[in-house]
Amino acid sequence: MVNDIGSAEVANPDRDGNDGSARGLLRAHVRAGWAAALQHERFDNDDDFFAIGGHSLLIAEIMAGLGALAGTRLSLKLFFDHPTVNELTDALAAHEAFGSLAR
Amino acid sequence: MSAPPALSPGVPWSVWNQTARHFRADVTIPDLLAEAAERHPDRPAIVTSDKQVLTHRELHRRANRLARLLRDLGVGRGDTVALFGERDAPALVGLLAVLKCGAAYVPIDPSWPARRVVGLLDQLDVAAVLTDRTHLRSMQELRWQVRSLRHVLCPDIAEEFSWSATFRPDLVVNFFDFVSSAPDQLEAAGFNMRRSERPFDENDVQQYRDHVAAFAFAATAAARPSILEIGSGSGLIVEALAPRASRYVAVDPSPVSVKRSQEGGFRAGGEVDGVVCFAHEVAERVQGPFDVILLASTVQFLPDLDYLLSVLGSLLGLLADDGVIVLADLIDPDLSDYPGIRVAPHFIEHLPEFLPGVSGASVHRRQVETFAGELAQRYDAVIRVAPSGDRPASGREPLWTGHHIELRPSEPLATGPTADDICYTIFTSGSTGAPKGVVVTHRSAVNLIDWVNRSYRVGPTDQILFVTSFCFDLSVYDIFGVLAAGGSVRLASAAELDEPDTLVDLLEQEEITIWDSAPAALAMVMPFVQVREPAGRGTLRLVLLSGDWIPVPLPDQIRAAFPNAEVVALGGATECTVWSNHYRVGDVDPGWPSIPYGKPMQNARYYVLDHGLRPCPYGAEGDLYIAGECVALGYARSPGLTAAKFLPDPWAHRTGERMYHTGDRARWLPSGDLEFLGRLDDQVKVRGYRIELGEVQSALLQCPGVRAASVVAPSGPGGRTLAAFYVPTAEPLPKAEVVGALQRILPSYMVPTRIVALDELPLTNTGKVDRAALLSRL
CATH class of the missing domain: 3.40.50.150 (Vaccinia Virus protein VP39)
Structure with missing residues (x-):
């Protein structure tokens, strides 16, 4: 399984910071990608991915999924440079392809 | 050992181990590549990311020049030459040149800590180092600590002196x-x-x-x-x-x-x-x-x-x-x-x-x-100087560059190695803290190449996407196996390897027919393959996976994306020359716990034995031993360790043959395939890297301020990771300091991703470190 983005779980993102804003929705997508890869949701939006059991293989799953969501290519480096849910959300929001999702 | 236990007709492995097959036991790797250059002189041998092509003839000639320089410098049979540089075309030429001059090569990753590099060069009494412009400075800084190291060669500098090209x-x-x-x-x-x-x-x-x-x-x-x-x-x-x-x-x-x-x-x-x-x-x-x-x-x-x-x-x-x-x-x-x-x-x-x-x-x-x-x-x-009478002109060996190589003729040397000579030494993790160098002869490598190329019909139209480090023994087949078949090696650059999307581009847009990696390396790419619209996925015909558990769904994912790809699971041990068993992955039952290990390759024998070295009954779990032409010479400069792991083979075909104690647990399946059941010891695979937890622990204990430590490798989605626990001596010791100290000792893939400080290590009733309790702390 590549990713669960687009599943029912993601369709109703309502926890951990989704305040209904566009940024909140994007954050919920990022969280859902993390949760699908890690197979758990026991992490905060400021947790470092590697400290909660993450590794490069899972990053590939997450970034392939998020890239597909916005119809763009995402560099793995973007994740390594922004290894928390909040940082990754902000980095993606600054990405052109995510404009419609984040604003 | 007295008379070995009989292999009763009811024990199927006596049949499945009938793998004896003639191969050219007296030729060497340079012989095979010279023949390929004769047969296919104008076919591509090496293709780089900027689309530079080196033909088989050019590869042969360039390697001959460098081999001649090495020989002129007194490097030949019995010597070891280290490769310390980028994965690029000059490095491939260099490896071939080392073998042509009769010496063996040892790959050293320039990203390893300097201390480790010096230790390994010293351990092997390395006579010469092949490096490149990018890594010359590091080599110049550390070469003086290696007593045996006489020559440093930097073929990608064209000028006579290392500095003259950039000196303005x-x-x-x-x-x-x-x-x-x-x-x-x-x-x-x-x-x-x-x-x-x-x-x-x-x-x-x-x-x-x-x-x-x-x-x-x-x-x-x-x-x-x-x-x-x-x-x-x-x-x-x-x-x-x-x-x-x-x-x-x-x-x-x-x-x-x-x-x-x-x-x-x-x-x-x-x-x-x-x-x-x-x-x-x-x-x-x-x-x-x-x-x-x-x-x-x-x-x-x-x-x-x-x-x-x-x-x-x-x-x-x-x-x-x-x-x-x-x-x-x-x-x-x-x-x-x-x-x-x-x-x-x-x-x-x-x-x-x-x-x-x-x-x-x-x-x-x-x-x-x-x-x-x-x-x-x-x-x-x-x-200080000696009195002037005793002061000869500077007699130091200079750095040898492309300038010196070009002065040599491109005709082959008259003599080279023999099949019994050492071809390469590749280091693997060692449980006591010191890496072990596995020493392999030309004959074992030639047997492997003969078998893979025949079994999978690898030929001059094949091109492999080379994604592996030289320090991984898969690279031995990737380079020499494919070149021996007259095929070509497409070098993936570091930049290409960093972005899976780029690798997908290569697979779709170039003429790549073979992929060979640890499962994790391909599993990194597959998510990107799957979310993209297919565009030219018919070329890839052979996917070789080895070095770690293969995720059970992965073969079907690969075949769905690349319709012409045959997926092969390979196994064995670095100590038995890259691979020694294979399994052509057919229909996969999603209920399988793992992809089977398969059957032994030509001239390899697999034994599942009990503690008394007796064959286990059919279907019963036992210790896996590997015997045959694939068995390595042993561990470099470690006779004791070699004797402990390489035992006399009671079922030897010739006197003196040995079997390697893999440390794997295994059993025979009814199909005649082997099933791998885990390890006897603390050796783990993390994203395809073979790691002894003891080596990581030993490095932790070398960190200043660490009193006690333990390392675990928890399994999670997508495989295992490393986690370390340490107890500071007295003062609180920040994690960052421990990570910094580890990075000066270990290659990056061995540095645990999670590090936890504890007041005490939890112990079991018997006084051992309680790993289950540690895992629950993560």
Whole structure:
């Protein structure tokens, strides 16, 4: 399984910071990608991915999924440079392809 | 061992181990590649990311030239040559050249910590190192610590000297003219040119000047010494020394600097001759003898260490009999990440060994209380010479570059290695903390190549995407196997490897027919394959996966994306020459716990034995042993360890054959395939890397301030990761410090991603570290 983005779980993102804003929705997508890869949701939006059991293989799953969501290519480096849910959300929001999702 | 237990007809492995097959047991890897070059001279052999193509004929010829240089340098059968560089075309040429000259190669990853690199080179008594422009500086810094290392070769530098290609005299002069013209006295003296933790102030500079002056006078017996200063800059040191010198010559490439030095010396009451030239021109431009030749804060601005060495050699003739060369303000690579030339204290201490005429060289650390900040970490050195009668011209071996290689003919050497000679040594993790070098002969490698190329019909139209490190033994097949078939190696660059999307582009847009990697490397790419619209996925025909558990769904994902791809699971051990069993993955039952291990390859035998080395009953779990042509010679320089793991083979076909105790648990399945059931010990695979938890633990215990430590490898989605627990001695010890210390000992893939500090390690009733309790702390 590549990713669960687009599943029912993601369709109703309502926890951990989704305040209904566009940024909140994007954050919920990022969280859902993390949760699908890690197979758990026991992490905060400021947790470092590697400290909660993450590794490069899972990053590939997450970034392939998020890239597909916005119809763009995402560099793995973007994740390594922004290894928390909040940082990754902000980095993606600054990405052109995510404009419609984040604003 | 007396009569081995009979293999009863009911034990199927007696049948499945009937793998004997003729192969060319007397040829070597260079023989196979030379034949390929004969058969397919104009077919591509190496293709790079910028679409440069080297044909088989060109590869052969280039390797012949380098092999001849190596042979001229006395490198041949019985010697080991290290490869320390990028995964690029010159490196592939280099590997072939090493084998052609008769020597064996050992791949050393330049990203490994310097300490590890030195240890491994030393362990193997490496005679020569092949490196490249990018990694030359690191090699120059550490080569002096390896006693056996006679030659460093850098084929991708075309010029005769390492520094001449990048040396721009006009820029150097302009730069130092500019510096010396600075109105600020400190800046003019070269201080505060780059941002350091705290800027140098006038006190620092005065302290520095007084220290250098006192040091220079202490180094010489002459009351009023004659002094030659190279790199006199704005004249800071001139002012302190010239009034007490019988003669003073200030040299600098910058006319502005020389003028300022002369003015400064005059103001201080001394007489100063000025000479505008570079350090390597001094011996021709200046007449000796001198009591002191001083390079103060100059060495870090020179082009590189080889330049320094040739300059030092040329200066010896300018010294009086009891004269000294003083090198002040040297930067130790262990203490600073300064981007200019850093000089390891070992370099100084070993100078008498490789610079004829030098009788002694000493390192002088500074008193920390005398200096503040950065300057306290620098050090000074004194070089003394033998009386002039015993001072031959510099006889040191230079760095060998592409220039020297091009001078050799491209015809093959008349002699090369034999099939019994060592082909390569590849290091794997060792449980006691020291990596183990697995030593493999040409014959074992040729058997492997013969088998893979025949079984999977690898031929001249095949192209492999080479994604693996040379330090992984898969690379042995990727390079030599595919080239022996007349096929080509498409080198994926570091940049291409960093982005899976780029690798998908290559698979879709280029003529790549073979993928070979650990499952994790392909599993990184598959998510990107799956979210993209297919565009040209018919070329890939063979996917070889090995080195770790294969995720059960992965083969079907691959075949769905690449309709013509056959997926093959391969296994074995580095100790048994890359692979020694294979399983053509057909229909996969999603309920399987794992993809089967498969059957032994040609001339390999797999035994599942009990503790008494008796064959286990059919279907029963036991210890896996591997025997046959694939078995390695053993571990480099470790006879004890070799004897413990490589045992006499009771079912040997020839006398003296051994079987390797893999440490794997396994059983035979009804299909005649082997099933892998885990490990006996603490060896784990993390993203395809074979790691002994004991090696990581041993590194943790070497970290200052760590009293106790334990390492676990929890399984999670997508595989295992490393997690470490440590108990500090007394003071709280920040995680970042532990990570930093580990990074100086271990390659990055061995540094745990999670590190947890504990007050005590949890113990079981029997007093052992309770790993289950540790896992629950994550």
